[in-house]
Amino acid sequence: MPSSGGVYHWASITAGQYGRQCGWFAGWWNFLAWIFGAASMTQIISTQTMSAYALFHPGFHIERWHIFVTYIICSWFCCLTVALGHRLLPKIEALSGCVVVGGFLVTVVVCAVMPYVNDQPYADNNFVWSKWQNHVGYSSDGFVFCLGMLNGAFAVGAPDVTSHIAEEVLFPSRNVPLGTLIQYIIGFITALCYAVVILYGINDLDRVLNSPLPSPLAEIYRQTTGTRGGAFSLLIVSIIPTFGVVIGCYLICGRTLWTLARDNATPYSHVIRRVHTRHRNPMMSTLVCGMVCTLLGCIYVGNDTAFGAFVGSYVVLTTLSYLAAVMPHLLNGRSNTPRGWFWMRGALGYIVNGVACAYTIIFIVIFCFPASVPVDASSMNYTCLITGGLTAFIAAFWFWRQRDYVGPTNVLLGSEMIEHSAT
Template identity: 25%
Template structure:
C-alpha cells in the first residue's frame, strides 16, 4: 500500500499531478491560490455531485426508516406539510452555502469557509470547532444511514416471520457488514464513483415510480383526500399539537441534511466554483419534489397507524408494503428498491466523510494528521481517511449493546451537528456584512440577507427541537440523548482546542501569488478573503482587492 503522507498544502510539497487539460489546469491553479495542491483526480461531473448529494439524502430510504417519528407526532399533516416546510428551509440553507462555496471551492467545506470569513483573531478557533462539528456530523450521518439500513435488512425477515426480532449482536453484525460493503466500493470501485452517483438518480426515480404505481393499484383500502391533506393526530406523542408538529420535523430534517457534505468533493470536480454550488441547490430541489411524490401515495394507502407503530423492530415500512400488496413477496419486492437506495446512500455518505476527514487532517486538526491526510497512489483516494471513518463508525455502533436509546440519539446528533456547522459560516458571513460573497458567481443578490438570517433562525430552533424526545412521558429508554451526545462532542472539541490545538493549529493555509508568507489567499474569482487564519494582517474586502 503506497500512501502519500504529505499535508496537501501548496506551500509544503510539490504538485503530484498536473492535468493535461485546460479546465483541470485552471481548477488546480484556483485551488493553489486557496493554499492547496491538487492531489485528487478531477473526474467527477456536476451530475455526479448532484447524484452524490441526492444519494446521501436518499429520500425514500430516509423517509421510510424514520416514518415512526411522524406517525407518532401528527401523522398526515406532519408528514406532508412538515416535508414541504423543511424542503423550503433546506433550499435556503443550500443556497446560502452554495454562494460561499462558489467563492471558496475546497474540500475543507464549511470548516475552510468559516476561517476565511472570520477575522484573524477568531479564525483558528471558529474553523477548528466548525471543523469538528462537520466531521462528527459526517461520521454520524454515515453511521445512522448504515445502521438503520442494517435494521431495515433484518426487518425483511419479519415479512415471513412476524415474531422475528433481531438481537443486538445480529443488528450490529449486519451494520458492520453494510459498512464493509460501502468501504470496499469506495476503495475498489473508486474510479466508477462518477457512474455510481449517476445511476443513483435513475434508480431512485424508477423506485419512486414503481412504488407509487404498485401501492395505488394493489391497495384494497384507500384513505380519503381529507385524511391525506388535513388529518392530524398527535395523541400518541403526548405533546401539545403545535409542538408535536415541530418535533416531528426531525424526519424531514434528518433526510434533507447531506447536501452540504458534497462540498468535500470540490477538489475532484472541474470548475467546482460553478458546478458544486449548482449541484447543492438542484439536489435539494429534486429531493423535495421526490419526497412529495413518494409520500402522497403512502398516505393514501396507509394501514392502521397503531399496528405500524407496534412493529417490534421499529421499521414499519416493510409491514406497510406487505399489507398493501397482500403478500410477503410483494412487500419484499418494494423493500428491495429501498435497500438499493441504501447502497447508494451508505456509499456516498462514506465517500463524503472520508474526504472531510482528509481535508481536516490536511491542516493538522486531527491527531495523527499525516497518516489520515495521505492520498493512496494506487486508488487515488484518501485511503486512510476512509479507513478511519469506517473504523470510527463501527466502534460507535457498539453503543447499541449498552443502550439502544443512546444510539438512536445519533440520528438527532447528525442533524444537529451538520446544521450547526452549516450555520456558522452563514452567520459569520452576515456579521461581516456579506462582503466576501458580493461578487460570488452563485449570488443570492439583494435577497441574501433575508435568506441567510432566515436559515440561521431555523438552525437555532432546530437544535432545540431535535433534542426533544419523540413522545412523552419520557423513560430511560425513550429519552432523546441527542443533547447529551451533542454537548459532549462540542465540549471535547472546545476543551481540546484550548488545552492543545490553539498552540499548534493556525487554521487553513493563507498564501498568495507572492508566496506563502506574504499577503492573503486569493480565491478563484480574484478576490482575497476577509480574514486570515494564518497570522496575517486582517483586512477588509475593499482593502484586499487586487487592482
C-alpha cells in the same frame, strides 16, 4: 470557495479574525455529523434487511446482535468500496442515482395501484391531509409538527453534500451550487409524492405503530401491496439505493477528515492526511471513518436508545456547522466572501441569511426535545448530551492543538503536491 472542507473552509473565511476558531468548530461538527450520518444510514439498511427476512419467518425474533452483524457487513462493504474502488465511484454514484429515481417511480406506482388491484380501501383525504395523529404526549400539535420535521431534515440530506467533492469536479464554483439546488428540488418533489402515496396506502395505522418489525416500512408496504412478497420486493427496492447513500456518506466524511488532517486539526495528522499513491485517494481517512462507525455500531448492541440519538445528532451537528459559517458572514456585513457565480445582492442576502440563522437556532433547540412524554431513561433524547459532549471535546482539543493548526488550505487531490506528500 470550492474546497473539500465545505463549511469548514467557509467558516474560516466568513469569520474574519476569528476564522481559525470558527473553522475549527465548523469542520469538526461537520465531520462528526457525517460520521453519524453514515452510521445511521447503515443501521437503516440493517433494520430493513432483517425486516425483509422476518416477513417470511413469522416466528423469527430479531435480536440486536442480528442487526449489529448486518450493520458491520454493510458498513465495511461501503467503506472498502470507497477506499479501494475510487475509479468506480463515479459510475457507482451515477448508477445509484438511476436506481433511486427508478426505485422511486416503481414504489410510487405500486403503492398507488395495488390497493385498487386488491380491492382494498385507500385512506381517506382527511387522514392524509388534515387529521392530526398525536401519539407522543405533547399537548401542542404545532410543536409536534416542528419536532417531526427532524425526519424530513434527515431524509432530505445536508446542503453541503456536493461541496465535499468540490476539488474533484470541473468548474466547482458553478457546478457545486447547481448540484445543491438540484438536490433539493428533486428531494422535495420525490419526498412529497412518496409520502402522499404511502399514506393513502395505510389502512391500519395502529398496526404500523405497534409492528414488531424494526422497520415500519415493512408493515406499510405489506398493507399497501396486500402481500408479504410485495412488501419484500419494495424493501429491496429501498435497500439497494441506500447502499449508494452510505457510500456517499463515507466518501464525504473521509474527505472531510482528510481536509482536517492536512491542516493539522486531528490526532496523528501526518498519518490520516496521506493519499494512497496507487488509488490516489485519502484511503487512511476513509478507513478511520469505518473504524469509528464500527465503534458506534457496538453502542447499538448495548443501548438502542443511544444509537437512535445519532439521527438527531447528525441533523443538529450539520446545522451547527452551517451556523458557524452563515452567522459570521451576516455579522461581518457579508464582506469577507468573494463573489461567485451565485450571489444574493443587497437586502435579499441579509434577509435570507438572517432567517437561516434564526431558523437554525430555533430548530436546534427543538430537535433536542424528547420524542415523547413522559420521559424516562429509555425515551430520553440524548442528542443534546452527544452534541454538548462532543462540542466540549472539540473545545478542549482546540487548546491542545491550536499551535499546530494551520487553518484550511486548498489543495487538489490530483496535484503534484499531494502525490509528493504521499510518498
